[in-house]
Amino acid sequence: MENMLKKVFFGLFVVAIAACGSTPRVNLDAEAGALQPTPHHAVIAKDVVGLFESVSYKKVPLNDSISSIIFDNLIASIDKGKNYLMQADIDGFEQYRNTLAGDFRNGDLSAAYHIFNVYMKRYLDRLDYALDQVDAPHDFTIDEVYVYNREKAGWFVSEAEANEQWRKRVKYDLLNLKLSGDGSDSAAVKQRETLRNRYKNLISMAKKTDSNEAFQVIMAALTDAIDPHTSYFNPYFAQRFNEEMANTFEGIGARLTMENEVVKVADIIVGGPVYREKALNIDDRIIGVAQGEDGEFEDIIGWKLDHAVAKIKGPKGTVVRLKVIPVGQELTAEPKIVSLTRDKVVIEEESAKREVKEVIGDDGKTYRVGIISLPKFYIDFEAYRRNDPNYKSTTRDVRLLLDSLKQEEVDAVVMDLRFNGGGSLQESIELTGLFIDKGPVVQVRDTRNRVEVNSDEDGGVAWDGPLGVIINRFSASASEIFAGAIQDYGRGVVLGSQSYGKGTVQSAIDMSRVISPTDRLLLKAQSANKDGAVPVGAPQFGQINITLAKFYRVTGSSTQHRGVEPDIVFPSMYSAEKYGESSEPSALPWDQISATDYAPVADLKPLIAELAKKHEVRMEKSPAYKFLLEDIELVAKQESETSVTLHEDKLKKEREANRLKSKTRTDALEQMRINLPGGGGAATNVEEGLDFIQEESLAVMADYVALLNKK
Incomplete structure (x- = not known):
């Protein structure tokens, strides 16, 4: 059934592109595990280009020179420090330098997504290598240097060059942790465990990257090429922007973060429902969410933070129930159930x-x-x-x-x-x-x-x-x-x-x-x-x-x-x-x-x-x-x-x-x-x-x- 749905939705995407007068430049279906633009994305990209060329203050036609700027923006936004992509990748991308603007006008985002997908693969490759290097021997008496800013350097020309850079990156991270410890063997073990968990966390978050996040990055490359203050926001970022403008939002009155795949309370906003009812504490973990007084709980462990937040927030006067593991208790502990009535929260x-x-x-x-x-x-x-x-x-x-x-x-x-x-x-x-x-x-x-x-x-x-x-x-x-x-x-x-x-x-x-x-x-x-x-x-x-x-x-x-x-x-x-x-x-x-x-x-x-x-x-x-x-x-x-x-x-x-x-x-x-x-x-x-x-x-x-x- 899942495969059938994928075929149906890919067919709809092709229909959307056809409606825009083009066919995908890159066959993303041939890339294993590749993120793909949705028909929503294709239509939005096409219409944003229309706004640029018709109603924006600059009214810039998207020609080859603009396309080249979009290309450079996209590369810089994903790997400005030149820590992930290879020279061979950049050489392969060059065929799209002068065509991206036309692709956006036609609603064809396949080339942009291809670039993003290659970056994500390289990103995970580098982190996997870094994880292996945590337990490798490192000699801190050798007089060598780690170049942490590679913006003006060339792209990696070989796997060996990339590995050498990341060996030094891991060594630097370990040295930082070592200088903050007491020099004991037990401290060294703990430091390696800390760094290992850091890299695992980055890998876990990267694997949760979805098509909407890729679209946000790609659209920023487009809008920044025209005007530094024009921005497209996906629904989640749009809501956050509008809330920041208002200094208010409707929800439970807590700022949430993600730690080890679990949503955690990072801050409690004075005057909000959580604050008034003393319902949660900082570092409490939320593992389940249910809507209303009798809705079924959804397990949110492993969810992306914005998806979890979307479930927890809601209109003033509505009820949300949370499964909470109190701070200090193991995840295997019996969760407590917290019921909160959402309200307007002022960010004082x-x-x-x-x-x-x-x-x-x-x-x-x-x-x-x-x-x-x-x-x-x-x-x-x-x-x-x-x-x-x-x-x-x-x-x-x-x-x-x-x-x-x-x-x-x-x-x-x-x-x-x-x-x-x-x-x-x-x-x-x-x-x-x-x-x-x-x-x-x-x-x-x-x-x-x-x-x-x-x-x-x-x-x-x-x-x-x-x-x-x-x-x-x-x-x-x-x-x-x-x-x-x-x-x-x-x-x-x-x-x-x-x-x-x-x-x-x-x-x-x-x-x-x-x-x-x-x-x-x-x-x-x-x-x-x-x-x-x-x-x-x-x-x-x-x-x-x-x-x-x-x-x-x-x-x-x-x-x-x-x-x-x-x-x-x-x-x-x-x-x-x-x-x-x-x-x-x-x-x-x-x-x-x-x-x-x-x-x-x-x-x-x-x-x-x-x-x-x-x-x-x-x-x-x-x-x-x-x-x-x-x-x-x-x-x-x-x-x-x-x-x-x-x-x-x-x-x-x-x-x-x-x-x-x-x-x-x-x-x-x-x-x-x-x-x-x-x-x-x-x-x-x-x-x-x-x-x-x-x-x-x-x-x-x-x-x-x-x-x-x-x-």
Whole structure:
């Protein structure tokens, strides 16, 4: 029966390809155990190409040059480090270099899947070899080197060359474990067992790779060739993306992970059903799932994590029952049955947070500065569309935080947007409105070159006092809209380093809206062969987040490529050559349009000039600033290194020297923290310990308040 179904579904796939006007370029049926695209995948690929060529902002025709980029992207995405594929494999793939784009247009994914399948075979071959090498003799007194970064090296030309690389890889893994042990024979046995289990786990996970996962990788190679911010998400990833945007999801309120083929509780989310009912503990293992009060249990041992999660999550108000092996008990123990009513869970750690710090200014006075840390611009779109009065959003949360800071009578407010990758365009506009009265915030130009001005329409402000905005190289998109508007209006001072430079706008399109009725009928016949569970509420065919517009500041300048330049500039560890929009080959260029009719709140240029002078004087005397410059130099040095010694004594000496240097740094930073108002506690490095960028930004804000008071 199973073989018959396989033949039927392969026949449907051929019909799907025929409907697209082509036949498979590669006969995947001839490859034993090969992953194969489904008719769903063929239709989705064809329709995504159609979107690129008709409605996307770039409207790029998929020609031979684009095909070559897709080819290179696919190879890089599966084996960028050149640790698995052979030169002979690459030579064999070259026949597809200039044809992949046309294949995608025709819905023929056979060549792309063939490349992926060869990679998976090589991956498993390498791990099998590594597993054998765990118990082989390794001499740690030999002066040899392991090259861990092979990006600039050639592909393996022989099995012997690949084996030699992986012999050293295993030796390096064992040496790392050995240096963390006590040197005893029993420790050595345990270390080998640890590494053996690590490789077995990787092999087990690799063997669970399914057609949908391959499709996700292949589609990323396509979308990245056109635009770095257009992405196709399969149903599972689409649901996860939308939940992250909303900062909410419906389920039991636990983060799950996989360990030794068993689903394990990794974290419990405060306020969720598990937390409220104290039903589970971290490291509990879930071995079975049943729906409702009397549904039958399904054994989920050995399942892929996303499939298991799809069974455990579900709509608010529904019941799920779990078979649980409590932490500390053997898997053979009698499981306990836990019944939970699913609910809406708010991810608070991803929400805006506030704190108040005291800063002693150069004038000797103590100033209180409120800091609002914002990881992303979020909004629960579904609740918003339903007119839910309690829908969660960035602006609503920040307004409440500002109210509380005003009650505490802070002298200034700082919005910390470091590492904020953006999110909702609507929220960036509304958040700006908390700090300006009324007026344009951002301009959006669509695919027809029509420009729409998006404005804050609400009168009044939530905070009219001194304002600072901290950004870094990973502040992107909505963060740049907000920071740029605050800067252009003269509403506050922007501090930090140049932002990411993402000046494009994406719209999420449910692929079911794109697929034609004819294709939908075809896919309906194939629905019984879905490769993996589709989570409840997820788009059945996934979704594409596609670039449909470009945004510009009220001055008319695009943030694309250039980002936002701070008023007070700090050195950055993250170079523009390696990080940010300017490092993306397929990114749109910078350009400019006409300015809007906006009225700046103030001209802060004279004040910023004074703040910059005071900042520079402090930097000349600051040990933390010196540490930051040393860190930047160290990061650059580490990024240029590609190998490590496998000589035990040499590696010990290197690590001991690094440990002593780190301890000296830690002690100095800890003392600096203790000397700060309200300071104390250990520090590990400039950005994560003392957080020099934030501390100096607060000092700048103290100067800001003092200068305003003087004037």
